[in-house]
Each structure stands twice: as C-alpha cells, then as structure tokens.
Amino acid sequence: xxxxxxTLVLVGTLSFFSWSVFRRYRQMKVGVPDPRFQWTIxxxxxxxxxxxxxxxxxxxxxxxxxxxxxxFAHIAIFGAFNVLLLNSVLLWGRGYNSDWTMFGLLDTxxxxxxxxxxxxxxxxxGAALGAVAFWYIRxxxxxxxxxxxxxxxxxxxxxxxNEPNLILFIIFSMMIADFIYVGGHLAKVAAATGGxxxxxxxxxxxxxxxxxxxxFSYGTMVGIEHFGFWYHSAxxxxxxxxxxxxxxxxxLSVMPSVFAYDPRPAALPVLVDMEGKLERDEPLGLKTLKDxxxxxxxxxxxxxxxxxxxxxCPAYITDKKLSPKHLTLAIRDHLYASEYAMFGKDADVGVxxxxxxxxxxxxxxxGEQIHTYPAGPVGxxxxxxxxxxxxxxxxxxxxxxxxxxxxxxxxxxxxACEEQCPVMISYVDKIIGMRREDVMIKSEFPHELASAFxxxxxxxxxxxxxxxxxxxxxxxxxxxxxxxxxxxxxxYWVGCAASxxxxxxxxxxxxxxxxxxxGVDFAILGSEETCTGDPARRGGNEFLFQMxxxxxxxxxxxxxxxxxxxxxxxxxxxNTLSNEYPDFGGHYDVVHHTEFLKGLLVAEQLVPRFxxxxxxxxxxxxxxxxxxxxxxxxxxxxxxxxxxxxxxxxYWTKAQGLCCGAGGAQMFMEETGGTRVNQxxxxxxxxxxxxxxxxxxPFCATMIKDGISETENEDVAKQRDIAEILCEAMGIDIRxxxxxxAE
Numbered sequence: 001x002x003x004x005x006x007t008l009v010l011v012g013t014l015s016f017f018s019w020s021v022f023r024r025y026r027q028m029k030v031g032v033p034d035p036r037f038q039w040t041i042x043x044x045x046x047x048x049x050x051x052x053x054x055x056x057x058x059x060x061x062x063x064x065x066x067x068x069x070x071x072f073a074h075i076a077i078f079g080a081f082n083v084l085l086l087n088s089v090l091l092w093g094r095g096y097n098s099d100w101t102m103f104g105l106l107d108t109x110x111x112x113x114x115x116x117x118x119x120x121x122x123x124x125x126g127a128a129l130g131a132v133a134f135w136y137i138r139x140x141x142x143x144x145x146x147x148x149x150x151x152x153x154x155x156x157x158x159x160x161x162n163e164p165n166l167i168l169f170i171i172f173s174m175m176i177a178d179f180i181y182v183g184g185h186l187a188k189v190a191a192a193t194g195g196x197x198x199x200x201x202x203x204x205x206x207x208x209x210x211x212x213x214x215x216f217s218y219g220t221m222v223g224i225e226h227f228g229f230w231y232h233s234a235x236x237x238x239x240x241x242x243x244x245x246x247x248x249x250x251x252l253s254v255m256p257s258v259f260a261y262d263p264r265p266a267a268l269p270v271l272v273d274m275e276g277k278l279e280r281d282e283p284l285g286l287k288t289l290k291d292x293x294x295x296x297x298x299x300x301x302x303x304x305x306x307x308x309x310x311x312x313c314p315a316y317i318t319d320k321k322l323s324p325k326h327l328t329l330a331i332r333d334h335l336y337a338s339e340y341a342m343f344g345k346d347a348d349v350g351v352x353x354x355x356x357x358x359x360x361x362x363x364x365x366x367g368e369q370i371h372t373y374p375a376g377p378v379g380x381x382x383x384x385x386x387x388x389x390x391x392x393x394x395x396x397x398x399x400x401x402x403x404x405x406x407x408x409x410x411x412x413x414x415x416a417c418e419e420q421c422p423v424m425i426s427y428v429d430k431i432i433g434m435r436r437e438d439v440m441i442k443s444e445f446p447h448e449l450a451s452a453f454x455x456x457x458x459x460x461x462x463x464x465x466x467x468x469x470x471x472x473x474x475x476x477x478x479x480x481x482x483x484x485x486x487x488x489x490x491x492y493w494v495g496c497a498a499s500x501x502x503x504x505x506x507x508x509x510x511x512x513x514x515x516x517x518x519g520v521d522f523a524i525l526g527s528e529e530t531c532t533g534d535p536a537r538r539g540g541n542e543f544l545f546q547m548x549x550x551x552x553x554x555x556x557x558x559x560x561x562x563x564x565x566x567x568x569x570x571x572x573x574x575n576t577l578s579n580e581y582p583d584f585g586g587h588y589d590v591v592h593h594t595e596f597l598k599g600l601l602v603a604e605q606l607v608p609r610f611x612x613x614x615x616x617x618x619x620x621x622x623x624x625x626x627x628x629x630x631x632x633x634x635x636x637x638x639x640x641x642x643x644x645x646x647x648x649x650x651y652w653t654k655a656q657g658l659c660c661g662a663g664g665a666q667m668f669m670e671e672t673g674g675t676r677v678n679q680x681x682x683x684x685x686x687x688x689x690x691x692x693x694x695x696x697x698p699f700c701a702t703m704i705k706d707g708i709s710e711t712e713n714e715d716v717a718k719q720r721d722i723a724e725i726l727c728e729a730m731g732i733d734i735r736x737x738x739x740x741x742a743e
Contacts, residue, residue, distance in 0.1 A: 321407045392438060497702075506724060609730060618638060634694070649684050691717050
C-alpha cells in the first residue's frame with residue numbers, strides 16, 4: 001500500500017472532521033448547563049445503564065414490533081459498524097504495512113483472527129442486507145414500514161429524499177468493497193505462491209470473490225485488492241465527515257444524548273441553586289436558542305428523522321399543527337442557519353435544505369414555511385437565519401418565530417413521542433418550557449387557561465368552586481378528616497376532579513367505600529386539600545405551580561404524611577405528588593388507587609362476590625402508564641372480577657395507548673384544528689366490541705364519556721372507573737346516602 005497516500009487521507013479527513021465537530025460543539029455551548037444533571041455515582045450508573053440498553057443495546061429498535069423491518073435493518077447496520085471498526089483500524093495500519101495483522105491478533109492463520117474474520121463478514125453481509133431493506137422501505141413502501149395497517153397513521157413517516165439513499169449506497173458499497181479487498185488479496189497471495197483460492201468458513205464471502213478473481217491476470221488481482229482496500233478504508237473516513245452535516249450525526253451524538261437524558265420519569269425543569277435547593281427567583285421559559293440546555297441541543301443533533309414520534313402523537317394524527325419531528329427539525333435548522341450570525345464570518349452556514357426531496361421547495365431564511373418531506377402541518381414551522389429569534393412566534397405574527405403558537409399549545413404532554421423515539425429525545429420539557437415563556441413573560445396563551453389559572457389561585461381548583469365544599473362528596477359516608485384523625489395510616493388524596501365534578505364524585509365515593517369495606521384506616525384533608533398544580537405547571541404557569549406545591553408540602557408536613565401512605569385516584573395528582581414534590585421537600589409513599597385495590601384483593605381484604613357481565617376495554621392513562629410504567633395493576637383488578645371479559649385495543653394499548661386528549665392542561669382548553677382526540681380514542685376503544693370502557697383517571701373518564709356521546713354511541717357502551725366496577729362486584733351500593741349534587 002502507499003504510506004504517503006494513507007497519511008494524506010488520515011490527516012486530511014480527520015482534520016476536517018475535527019473542525020466540523022468543533023463547530024457543532026461551539027453551537028451546543030450556545031445553550032446552558034442542565035441543572036438536573038449531576039455527576040453523582042448513582043446518577044452516572046443509571047445513565048450508563050440507559051446508554052447500554054438504548055444506544056448500544058438498540059432496545060427501542062427490537063422492542064417496537066410495528067417497526068420490525070426498519071428496526072432489524074438498523075440493528076444490522078449498527079452492529080456491523082461496531083464490528084468493522086476494528087477492521088478499519090486494521091486497514092489504516094496496512095496503509096503503512098500491507099502485512100500488518102495488529103500484532104498477530106487478527107492473523108487468519110490463527111483461530112482468533114479466523115473467528116473475527118467470520119464475524120466481520122457476517123456483519124458486513126447483514127449491513128448490506130439492512131441497506132437493501134431500507135431502500136425497500138424508502139423506494140417501494142415510500143416510508144411506511146409498519147406491518148400493521150392500524151399501527152400508525154397512513155402517511156410516510158421517514159424523511160425521504162436523495163441524502164438517505166446516498167448514505168445507504170455508501171454503506172452498501174463499503175461492505176461489498178471489503179469483500180472485494182479480501183477476495184483480491186486471497187487471489188493475489190494464491191497466485192504468488194502457486195496455489196489456488198478455496199472456500200474458507202471464516203471468509204465465506206471474501207473467498208468466493210477470491211475464487212472469481214483468480215481467473216484474472218495477476219495485475220488485475222492486485223488492482224481488485226487495491227480498489228477494495230482504498231474504497232473501504234477511505235470511505236469510512238469520508239463517511240465520518242458527512243455525519244456532522246446530516247441526520248446521521250446521531251451516530252456520534254446518540255450516546256452523549258442518551259447519557260444526558262434526565263432519568264427522572266416525570267420531572268420538568270426547575271431552577272436549583274448550587275446547594276440543590278429550589279431557587280425563588282423568577283423561573284424563565286425557553287425564549288431563544290440560548291435558553292436551551294446542552295441536552296436539548298444534543299437532542300437536535302440526534303434526531304434520526306424517522307418520524308415515529310409524530311406517528312404516535314395524538315395532536316399530529318388528529319391534524320393539529322404539532323408534529324414532534326418537525327418541531328425538532330425546525331429548531332435544529334434554525335440553529336444551523338444562525339451559525340453565521342452567532343459566530344461571525346468564519347462560520348459556514350451549512351443549513352440543510354430540502355432541494356432534493358419531492359414536492360419540497362428549498363427553505364429560505366426569511367421566515368418562509370419549512371417543508372421537510374413528508375411535509376409538516378402547513379403554516380406551523382419557519383426557518384430563520386438571524387440570531388436571537390424567538391422560538392415561538394407571536395399569535396398575531398407567527399412567522400416571526402420558528403414555531404407557530406398552536407404547535408406548543410396542541411401538546412397533551414402524553415409523552416407518546418418520547419416513548420417511541422429510538423434515541424430518547426425529550427419533547428415535553430421543551431414544549432412546557434416554551435409555554436412558560438408565553439405565559440409568564442409574553443402573556444400570550446389560550447384565554448381559557450387564564451380563567452383556569454385564576455380559579456386555581458383563588459379557590460384552589462380549576463372549577464372555581466368554594467374550597468369549603470371539597471369534602472361534600474363524602475356526605476353520609478362517615479369519612480374522617482385528617483385534622484380529626486391525625487393518626488390515620490393512609491391519606492386519601494381526593495383531587496379536584498373527584499371533589500367538584502359530579503361524575504367524578506362517584507369515583508371518590510367508590511374508592512372510600514372500598515377502603516371502608518377492607519377495613520383500611522384512612523382519612524381525607526377536606527378543605528385543607530388544594531390543587532397539586534399539575535394543570536398550572538403543564539399550562540406554563542410555574543409561579544402558580546410552585547406556590548401550590550409549597551402550600552401542599554407545608555400542609556402535609558404538619559400531619560407528618562411522609563410517614564403515611566397516600567392513595568389517589570387521579571394519575572395527575574399521583575405523578576405530581578410522587579415525582580415532582582420531592583423537589584420541594586415532599587417525599588411521600590404515593591399509590592394509585594388501582595394498585596392499592598389490587599393489594600387489597602391479593603390480601604383478600606376485598607373479595608368480589610358477584611359477577612359483572614361486561615366486555616371491558618381498559619384505557620391507559622398517560623400519567624399512570626407512560627409516566628410511571630403502571631400498566632398491569634388496573635388490568636389485574638378487572639381480571640379478578642367474575643364474568644368480566646377484558647379486551648385490548650389493537651396496537652394502541654399500554655405504552656402505545658393513545659391519549660384521551662386532556663393532558664397538558666388540555667382539559668381546560670379548546671382544541672385547535674383537526675378532529676377531537678377524545679373521539680379518535682373512543683372509537684379505537686369501541687372497535688374492540690367493548691360495551692364498557694374502564695378508566696382510572698377522572699380526566700380520561702370525562703373525555704371518554706364525552707367521546708361516547710359525541711360519536712353517538714351511548715346505546716353501545718358506557719364509561720366506568722375501575723373502582724365503580726369493583727364496587728358492583730362487591731355488592732356495594734355507591735349511591736347509598738349520596739348527596740343530591742352527585743346523583
């Protein structure tokens with residue numbers, strides 16, 4: 001080989017790559033450190049495990065069966081690049097010494113070298129097949145790779161175009177080039193020694209190429225060897241230089257991005273001081289790129305443009321302006337486009353364009369609509385090259401920003417996007433951060449939320465009813481107040497919905513009567529309870545949330561609730577008390593009522609006595625399921641009831657369940673555009689043939705009940721909470737001594 005040529009290739013490509021990485025690092029430093037990130041041993045271990053599972057173990061690729069073909073194709077290519085990395089080092093060394101075998105370690109005369117060669121050739125063949133599979137998905141199926149037609153929306157989800165096809169060609173040809181190099185080398189050596197090339201188990205593909213090559217002249221054999229060698233060894237380095245300027249940058253950024261992902265299941269950003277205590281300074285939202293943290297910008301680099309997030313987003317599939325994929329790409333393209341403005345004339349803009357994508361004009365830098373194929377919602381995402389541009393445009397003139405305001409106000413905070421994302425990009429934190437900017441700084445947000453915020457601040461609940469009436473739902477049940485029974489072992493946190501919504505009051509009574517039936521020593525706070533602040537935080541009003549959190553933590557501390565167990569029938573209250581109040585000093589043992597009821601059934605403190613003849617589809621609450629991984633307990637309660645048939649929605653169930661549409665403070669807002677999320681979810685549930693939809697959340701209950709009515713299916717099915725169904729199986733009459741308002 002040629003040492004001079006190899007030196008020029010290595011120095012040239014690695015120098016340019018270093019400059020490219022420096023540019024991306026410089027852009028990442030535009031952001032700020034994430035206050036949640038700490039170099040503590042437990043956190044580093046947790047993050048390292050996540051990197052091993054998700055980035056190295058490709059967990060989300062092989063677990064998502066609806067994307068089986070693309071998932072296994074990606075695993076094959078990813079595995080091959082890991083295996084062939086050692087081979088690349090070997091080839092670079094052979095540029096200086098053609099007989100170098102890495103100190104004899106990879107000499108094919110020995111078993112170690114033979115085993116590696118065998119694994120390498122299988123990996124290369126797998127990568128070539130993976131590239132062919134992706135071509136099939138892109139060119140034949142046009143980006144639709146789900147085997148289940150009901151699994152995803154009927155739209156191409158991948159970013160199509162020439163760039164991905166070029167990358168696939170590079171990958172495919174690199175693998176073939178390695179076979180050509182091995183074959184040419186075997187043929188040359190055989191010709192020089194007077195032998196012949198035979199098939200070998202450890203170089204199955206290379207030896208076949210060698211048997212073909214030995215029919216040519218010696219000079220041709222050498223030419224074949226050199227072609228394979230230089231093509232593979234050089235293209236590895238050239239491919240490396242393409243990465244920072246394409247969506248394939250995720251190959252380099254995915255591990256630091258996954259490592260930086262906040263491991264807490266539900267916590268949103270809070271401002272903390274150097275001692276880890278919550279600051280009381282004004283918490284700002286996300287206004288410009290400079291307000292993003294390093295992890296946020298790593299997310300922009302890491303997006304693979306696969307579209308799984310949007311495929312499963314309730315807003316996107318009901319034709320709202322929000323597409324998680326396009327949201328990430330819009331901010332990323334703005335970051336790239338504004339590089340010159342941020343760093344001066346030495347910065348090459350290098351903004352990605354869509355010129356090679358079908359039906360997609362080249363994006364301009366004057367606020368025109370971005371069209372990343374497949375195109376996102378019209379009039380929702382804009383490209384700006386100027387530095388300091390607001391991420392969210394004004395309601396009157398949205399194109400002055402990167403995102404239309406309806407993009408962030410369509411989010412239900414369900415985290416389906418994050419559940420599906422194969423590289424663990426976060427979306428909800430960013431969207432809520434932008435909402436905080438709209439609410440607390442710009443005062444530009446849906447007017448319905450202003451009313452809800454005022455009611456929460458004044459009366460401690462978004463219904464605006466008197467907090468003195470919080471305990472009225474329990475009239476006639478003899479439920480004690482914690483103030484009168486401070487030694488109660490269990491606190492039943494009722495929540496706003498079950499305290500003030502007439503339908504939800506029946507759930508509160510069901511839970512209380514089941515606890516009484518089981519002999520549980522419990523009490524409620526009554527008028528001392530107030531909203532946990534979930535709608536305020538998700539709605540962007542962090543001031544109000546922190547005020548409520550401090551108030552509730554102080555109230556609970558007065559009763560030493562940290563030594564008790566808290567039961568709540570509202571997943572939003574459950575999530576806030578369990579995962580977000582620790583930031584305010586509130587550390588509690590919180591249990592959702594379905595888990596508590598399951599425990600009572602297992603302990604035989606509750607024994608269903610009567611069959612319930614019903615075909616039931618259970619709707620997974622996002623804040624119980626995706627936020628806290630509780631999927632089985634509600635189903636196990638229902639399975640204990642004789643005569644009840646439990647059915648599942650095809651695909652859209654458990655971790656893939658569609659949101660009811662009420663999360664992210666949407667319960668108190670009107671949906672903007674498209675069809676209603678609750679109607680789509682209701683129809684999915686009724687497609688099972690169920691005559692009853694079971695819920696474990698008061699918000700879900702309202703949305704599903706409305707969905708049944710709005711789709712004119714009142715005669716087909718009804719909505720009931722799991723506690724209500726269990727009461728029927730226990731023979732408990734929840735209407736006993738019921739207040740008139742709850743009838």
